[in-house]
Amino acid sequence: MKYKVAILGSTGAVGEELLNLLEQRQFPLADIRLLSSTRSAGIQIEFKGRQILVEEAVPSSFAGVDIVFSSASGSVSRQLIPYAIEAGAVSIDNTSCFRMQEDVPLVVPEVNAGRIPEHKGIIANPNCNAIIIAVVLAPLHKAFGIKHTFIASYQAASGAGKRAMEELKQETAAHLAGQEFKRTVFPYPYAFNCFIHNTKLNGNGYVEEELKVINELKKIMEDNSLKINIHCVRIPTLRAHGEALNIEFNGAVSPEMAYEVLARAPGVKIEADWEHERFCTPLDASGKDPVLVGRIRKDISKPNSLDIWMAGDQLRKGAALNAIQIAEHLLNSG
Amino acid sequence: MKYKVAILGSTGAVGEELLNLLEQRQFPLADIRLLSSTRSAGIQIEFKGRQILVEEAVPSSFAGVDIVFSSASGSVSRQLIPYAIEAGAVSIDNTSCFRMQEDVPLVVPEVNAGRIPEHKGIIANPNCNAIIIAVVLAPLHKAFGIKHTFIASYQAASGAGKRAMEELKQETAAHLAGQEFKRTVFPYPYAFNCFIHNTKLNGNGYVEEELKVINELKKIMEDNSLKINIHCVRIPTLRAHGEALNIEFNGAVSPEMAYEVLARAPGVKIEADWEHERFCTPLDASGKDPVLVGRIRKDISKPNSLDIWMAGDQLRKGAALNAIQIAEHLLNSG
Numbered sequence: 133m134k135y136k137v138a139i140l141g142s143t144g145a146v147g148e149e150l151l152n153l154l155e156q157r158q159f160p161l162a163d164i165r166l167l168s169s170t171r172s173a174g175i176q177i178e179f180k181g182r183q184i185l186v187e188e189a190v191p192s193s194f195a196g197v198d199i200v201f202s203s204a205s206g207s208v209s210r211q212l213i214p215y216a217i218e219a220g221a222v223s224i225d226n227t228s229c230f231r232m233q234e235d236v237p238l239v240v241p242e243v244n245a246g247r248i249p250e251h252k253g254i255i256a257n258p259n260c261n262a263i264i265i266a267v268v269l270a271p272l273h274k275a276f277g278i279k280h281t282f283i284a285s286y287q288a289a290s291g292a293g294k295r296a297m298e299e300l301k302q303e304t305a306a307h308l309a310g311q312e313f314k315r316t317v318f319p320y321p322y323a324f325n326c327f328i329h330n331t332k333l334n335g336n337g338y339v340e341e342e343l344k345v346i347n348e349l350k351k352i353m354e355d356n357s358l359k360i361n362i363h364c365v366r367i368p369t370l371r372a373h374g375e376a377l378n379i380e381f382n383g384a385v386s387p388e389m390a391y392e393v394l395a396r397a398p399g400v401k402i403e404a405d406w407e408h409e410r411f412c413t414p415l416d417a418s419g420k421d422p423v424l425v426g427r428i429r430k431d432i433s434k435p436n437s438l439d440i441w442m443a444g445d446q447l448r449k450g451a452a453l454n455a456i457q458i459a460e461h462l463l464n465s466g
Numbered sequence: 467m468k469y470k471v472a473i474l475g476s477t478g479a480v481g482e483e484l485l486n487l488l489e490q491r492q493f494p495l496a497d498i499r500l501l502s503s504t505r506s507a508g509i510q511i512e513f514k515g516r517q518i519l520v521e522e523a524v525p526s527s528f529a530g531v532d533i534v535f536s537s538a539s540g541s542v543s544r545q546l547i548p549y550a551i552e553a554g555a556v557s558i559d560n561t562s563c564f565r566m567q568e569d570v571p572l573v574v575p576e577v578n579a580g581r582i583p584e585h586k587g588i589i590a591n592p593n594c595n596a597i598i599i600a601v602v603l604a605p606l607h608k609a610f611g612i613k614h615t616f617i618a619s620y621q622a623a624s625g626a627g628k629r630a631m632e633e634l635k636q637e638t639a640a641h642l643a644g645q646e647f648k649r650t651v652f653p654y655p656y657a658f659n660c661f662i663h664n665t666k667l668n669g670n671g672y673v674e675e676e677l678k679v680i681n682e683l684k685k686i687m688e689d690n691s692l693k694i695n696i697h698c699v700r701i702p703t704l705r706a707h708g709e710a711l712n713i714e715f716n717g718a719v720s721p722e723m724a725y726e727v728l729a730r731a732p733g734v735k736i737e738a739d740w741e742h743e744r745f746c747t748p749l750d751a752s753g754k755d756p757v758l759v760g761r762i763r764k765d766i767s768k769p770n771s772l773d774i775w776m777a778g779d780q781l782r783k784g785a786a787l788n789a790i791q792i793a794e795h796l797l798n799s800g
Contacts, residue, residue: 149671213688280768284618286660286699300658305642308635324634325749326620328761328775333743337721337763346767347607363710363766364776365620367701376618376697409667411662415659427662429671432680433695434614441662441697 134162138197140248141204142166146296149452150201152180167193194219199459217253224255224455231256242399242459243270247460260450262348267423270353271397279381283362286374290446327365371447372414377440387428394425417443468496472531474673475538476500479628483511483786528553533793551587558589558789565590572685575602575791576733582795594784596682601757604687605731611716617696620708624780705781706748711774721762728759751777760800
């Protein structure tokens with residue numbers, strides 16, 4: 133059985149990663165259709181050794197398509213996905229557009245793959261932080277019961293797209309050369325700097341990114357009583373996020389107990405060399421599938437609490453890989 | 467009244483900043499003596515328009531000296547400061563060597579200047595994180611009573627010295643040019659990366675930097691019952707630290723109440739433009755005296771808690787400025 137796939141937003145950073153992974157994972161493709169905005173339509177993209185024309189995404193683009201990977205923007209998804217559903221396709225949507233809609237499964241396969249068959253034409257791919265954190269948090273919650281989680285994020289440029297990654301490199305080169313630089317993507321100087329995540333401020337003082345992570349984690353982990361707080365900061369890294377987690381459990385949990393659970397958790401790899409004092413970094417996670425877990429230590433300031441350092445590739449598990457894993461589950465489940 | 471000052475470690479990043487500030491603040495200098503290791507001795511440093519020879523620091527270097535600013539290394543301080551005391555000088559020591567010694571005041575003037583006259587020849591300048599955090603935490607603790615604090619640091623290269631700052635720039639340039647780079651200062655790739663603070667791991671899983679911040683904050687704020695936890699991460703910035711604070715108070719405290727206290731707190735400047743969604747960054751704090759406070763929001767995950775973002779110049783308030791402020795208090799008080 134082979135499937136016809138369309139990629140909406142195929143020229144973006146996530147689109148590129150989707151194409152890499154479809155090839156690497158030998159996804160059973162009958163055909164592939166690359167879609168984009170008017171601006172990028174007409175260019176050619178190489179895939180499995182042949183050039184494919186990028187077409188403008190229009191309502192009729194989905195005829196005969198089985199699976200749509202959508203990673204353009206929320207407004208594009210809102211406008212076009214109804215046509216994909218009408219054409220009989222299932223859309224795996226990487227935007228925030230449908231994530232919190234009650235009849236849309238929000239899925240991290242390692243955590244709640246069981247929700248996939250409930251879809252009504254759309255399965256939502258969560259926020260990048262939510263995905264990589266869920267892979268670590270869910271098995272710990274299941275094993276020990278989590279009372280409270282505080283997260284400080286160390287987020288890369290890639291979440292803001294390919295142009296953002298380019299801008300960080302260009303601004304950094306200009307800074308090193310002592311030259312002026314005119315930014316177009318970010319509102320803050322980014323070279324050798326860090327800043328609050330640049331999504332809109334909500335009335336309660338949280339930025340949208342933070343509320344997405346909190347709300348999506350509750351939905352993915354299927355526990356609305358979870359107490360989660362996150363402080364999102366963008367640092368000058370390119371494509372993988374670091375996360376400092378402080379987790380308070382319902383009872384005593386040692387670092388050894390947490391390492392043991394996480395060593396068995398799907399999608400997680402422990403990279404903590406205590407002897408040589410070497411722990412995973414965002415650069416270690418870049419281009420890799422698993423979410424990396426580094427130092428775990430007992431919080432000496434309060435009972436039943438651990439500090440956990442982790443890193444995950446924003447474009448891979450944080451976006452494209454998770455979407456493809458959802459598709460693979462979809463196909464396997466019939 | 468004018469004073470003879472010696473700078474131990476005068477060719478380092480903190481030494482340079484000390485010289486800048488002594489000039490800018492018109493410190494009442496009778497004479498200045500620049501001291502360093504054998505390696506740097508013999509070079510000339512410009513100060514107030516004249517060239518000063520850097521001399522090798524030896525036991526006899528302190529004859530006639532009133533104040534020693536020491537920022538070479540812990541072992542240099544341990545070896546030479548006894549001779550400075552013998553010569554009748556007061557040493558303001560920027561290393562961790564004497565900080566936790568009971569008869570040595572550990573001072574952030576905005577918080578505990580009253581301890582300065584208790585010195586017995588040494589006043590310790592705290593860890594850079596401890597200084598900039600104390601300036602914010604102490605007035606909040608005094609006003610509202612703090613129950614627990616969790617901090618995630620976003621630390622710059624400068625804490626590891628001038629060579630570390632150069633290495634970050636060189637490694638970043640090499641990375642952008644696609645060239646190999648051989649690091650000599652840091653154990654981790656640093657260009658477009660972040661990593662656990664590179665001080666030694668303690669048996670309890672904390673790195674020394676983290677334990678310094680926790681223990682020093684308790685001593686500076688004169689409250690051993692304080693519950694503080696910090697997760698220290700080095701990010702690729704040059705000379706200012708960012709800190710994400712999650713503070714649980716004994717009772718309800720609104721962001722407005724915290725802003726009001728901090729607006730009146732010495733050494734603090736609020737840089738939070740809510741209308742334009744613009745908050746302070748490490749780059750904003752670089753080269754500035756005050757510690758900057760940006761977004762303050764109510765933590766929606768637990769009662770009586772606030773999230774505070776702040777940034778402070780590691781070389782200035784985090785080191786040289788705090789030392790000079792201690793000296794200024796010392797002179798004013800006697």
